[in-house]
Amino acid sequence: MMKEDIILKVEDISKQYRLGLIGTGTLNHDLNRWWCKIRGKEDPYLKIGETNDRAKKGTSSYVWGLRDINFEIRRGEILGIIGKNGAGKSTLLKVLSRVTSPTTGEIKMKGRIASLLEVGTGFHGEMTGRENVFLNGAILGMTKSEIASKIDDIIEFSGCHRYIDTPVKRYSSGMTVRLAFAVAAFLEPDILVIDEVLAVGDAEFQKKAIGKMQDISKGEGRTILFVSHNMASIQNLCTRVMLLDNGKIDIDGATDEVISYYLKKFRNKEVEQKLISRADRKGNGKLKFLDYWFENIKGEKINLIQSGLAYKMVLKVQNITTNNLKNIRISVGIDDDQSRRLTIFSNDLTNQVIEFKSVETKLVKIRIPAIPFQSGTYHFTLFASENQNISDWVINAGSFEVENGDFFNTGRIIESNQGYILIEHEFH
Amino acid sequence: MKEEEWLYTISSKKRLIDFNFKEIWRYKDLVLLFVKRDIVTVYKQTILGPLWYFVQPLLTSLIFTLIFNNLASIPTGNGMPPFLFNLAGITSWNYFKLCLTGTSNTFVKNQDIFGKVYFPRVVMPLSVVISNILKFGIQLLVFISFYIYFKYFTHSSTNALPQIEIVLLPIIIVLMGLLGLGFGMIISSMTTKYRDLTFLLTFAVQLLMYGSAVMYPISYFKEKLPNISWVVEYNPIAVIIETFRYITIGAGDFSLYKMLYVSLISVLVFLFGLIVFNKTEKSFIDTV
Incomplete structure (x- = not known):
């Protein structure tokens, strides 16, 4: 049953891509391929190819964009x-x-099957909204009579009633998208x-x-x-x-x-870069940041952070000296991907005392109840001082990735151009 | 369950001719809408608007008459107004040229839309040819008006008469369309990888015009340059233009054998274009 x-059944789908500039050597490869085909041999370029890991440098100029997909x-x-x-x-x-x-x-x-890979495909600026609905609908595979029977619903859904007989080039980008989505939504x-x-x-x-x-x-x-x-x-x-x-x-x-x-699973690659071996540090070196990671509320190490959820940032800090160190300040400055300082976590703000015994290595944990950041990459700077003297200071010590989570518990997210910070709020 | 009923199968294997007429028929509305878009939007925000359809062939004919007939004194036949002769050549040449140039950039020009939605790609060049038939129709009207003018309001066109073979006009229109479409599809397929052809094309079209008997009768070319007369004689476009001129105003020669030759070439070019086009449409988006 x-x-x-x-x-829909997908069987062993693979897709190979050629990297680099298409142009030089294209003709050469084409001829080679053709020659193999004539002799009844397999395409020589299908044998090579690597998994498509963007970050690693590969040796072959062919990669598999998809490999053996079945579902x-x-x-x-x-x-x-x-x-x-x-x-x-x-x-x-x-x-x-x-x-x-x-x-x-x-x-x-x-x-x-109809795709909505990007809405507004084939919209022509000189044509009116109505004409574009017909054209776009036909591109997406509807017949003229199908569209004609739905045109009123489409216009209604798009909310562009007033502009429907105006050329689309006069539309705002938002309106264009509305109209385009409306066409697709009524596609069947x-x-x-x-x-x-x-x-x-x-x-x-x-x-x-x-x-x-x-x-x-x-x-x-x-x-x-x-x-x-x-x-x-x-x-x-x-x-x-x-x-x-x-x-x-x-x-x-x-x-x-x-x-x-x-x-x-998805750890940011840079997170793995050993903090311990960073040489670009400042300070007298009495304290040293060795490592850091993020934990979720269950205490599991994670590397992708979802906004709205609680996490602990864990810093592994070592007292290099044989003295007990007191009056320690440890802070983490958070920057966005354009190096704008967004906020800082610091134990002198929370009035909490941190002390180190002789050569002690300590895990300093910072609990953040609900990550208030938009999706994106964030960088942080680690700073430690003892008695107002800088002990260790690593600028851009690492970064973390935030994914949009359900911050507002409504399934809704802030548009990406509407800022970086999420703040809980209520309307009354 | 052994063989299930699948509506579509997408496979990596390519058949030589994979031409699904049923599917294209389902997209007939799209063809018509593209034609409408082409016709309606070309001259939006211009002052002369559709008048441009008339201006271009008229001015070109005028210049050709001045240069080739008055200056270089190429004969157009006794009692045959040179202007009418040139207008006939240009009207038919323009139709072929627009079919060729309009379809030859199908893939590159439409890569945005082709990269997002699937529809039978051949819909695009098909709609270009159909809208060019309409434009040709408009220019044909211009040509007819001038024919009437020369025939009844001047005394120069004693010999300009439509021939009985005018019944072949629809066939000529189809043949020229097939040629333009066929070459256009071949070129558009090849430009996805080798962009050099785009540059070659503008240049080649211009050269081709001189080799296609647009502003001279084939017989005159044979008489003056007998050594290379095969260039024009076996050029299917030259034959079509000459035939067009013959059936409309009775200038030049007509040969049934040549017509058969041209038909054969046109169909072959079209089929070859279709095969190449089909092969390209499957994955051109990766190389374009």
Whole structure:
């Protein structure tokens, strides 16, 4: 019974990409490939290729953007796809929506698939909103009569009624997105593919869009594939989540399970850089920062931080001297990725006393009840002083990555251009 | 369960001709909407607007008449107004040229949209050709008005008469469309990797015009340059333009064999273009 419900089946999909400049040697490789084909041999460039790890320098100029992807989707499922940048999420969606073809493997589907890779595709500035709805709808695979029967709903949903007969070039970018999403929302494919659309539009529209997506999948039994970096909307929408890493499926399962696995697993590479061996320190060296990490409330080491949740930052600090050290101040200054100081944690602000015995190594823990940062990368500077003398000072000692979590407990997030800091608030 | 019923299969394997007419038919509305977009938006925010459709061929014919007929005195035949002769050549040449240049950048020009949504890619060049047929129709009207003017309001066009072969006009339009589309698809497929062709094209189109009997009759070329007359004689576009001129105003020669030759070439070029285009559309987005 369950098997009949499978609407999409992906078998051994791989996708190879060529790195570097396409141009030099292209003709050469093409000829070589063609020569092998004539002799009935296998494509010589399919054998080479490395996993697609952006950070590591590879030796081959071919990489596998996707490697041996296998999964199935049942009708009505909302599958979230998460992963770091470059993990292969968008490539997978592109292959699924037939924008590009896989290097190997096969995809079978039982319904029409339509993608919403980026809304507003094919909008022409000189044409009116109404004309663009027709054109965009047709591009997405609707017929003229299908669109005509829905045009009123589409206009209503977009909230652009007043401007519908005005050329789109006069629209604000928000309005364009609304109109484009409206077209797509009234599209009736069996499988809808969405990539990061919800990052746009104002809050009211986002709510509408999420609601519409839930309607589509629950009420109308439509299947959705949803790619996002936004853990809040993934948590809110998806029934199942798949984590991609270096072009392979890392884990595929229930939403909460996969998200917490993801947050635990992905350590920022720079975090691993040994603080202990940093030479660019200032101060008299009586104290030394050896290491640092983050713990979640259960005391587990984690490396990806979700806004809104409680964490402990742990600093491993050693007293290099054989004296007992008193009157210690330890502080952590947090900077954003443009080196603007956002805030500072310091034991002299909280009036807590830290002392070190002779050659003692201590774990200094700083508890932060709810991470108030927008998603992004944050850097920090470590500072320790003893009796007002600087003992150790490491500028840019490390960084941490924050993912959007459910800070407001509503599944909603602040738009990325609306600041860096999240503050709990209530309206009365 | 052994063989399940799948609606679509996306596979890495490529067939030589993978032309799904049913699917293209399903996207017929899209073709029409693209045609509408092309026609409506070209001259938005211009003062003359659609008048530009008339201005360009008229001015070109005027200049050609001045340079090639008055200055270089290329004969256009007895009782054949040179202006009408040139206008016929330019009207048909323009149609071919627009089909070729319009389709030859299909992939590069539409990479944004192709990179996001799937629809049969051939819809794009197809709509370009259809909108060019409409533009050709407009220019044909201009040509007819001038024909009437020369015929009934001057005394110079004693011999300019449409021939019975004018019934072949639709075939000629289709053949030129196929040629333009075929070459356009080949070029657009190759430019995804080798951008050199874009530069070559503008240049080549200009040269091709001189080799396509636009401003001279084929017979005159044969008479003056007999050694290289094959360049024009076997150039399918030259044959089509000459035929167009013959059937509309009776200038030049007509040969059924040549027409068959051109038909064969056009169909071959079109089919080859289709194969290349199909091969490219699957993964051009990775190389474009």
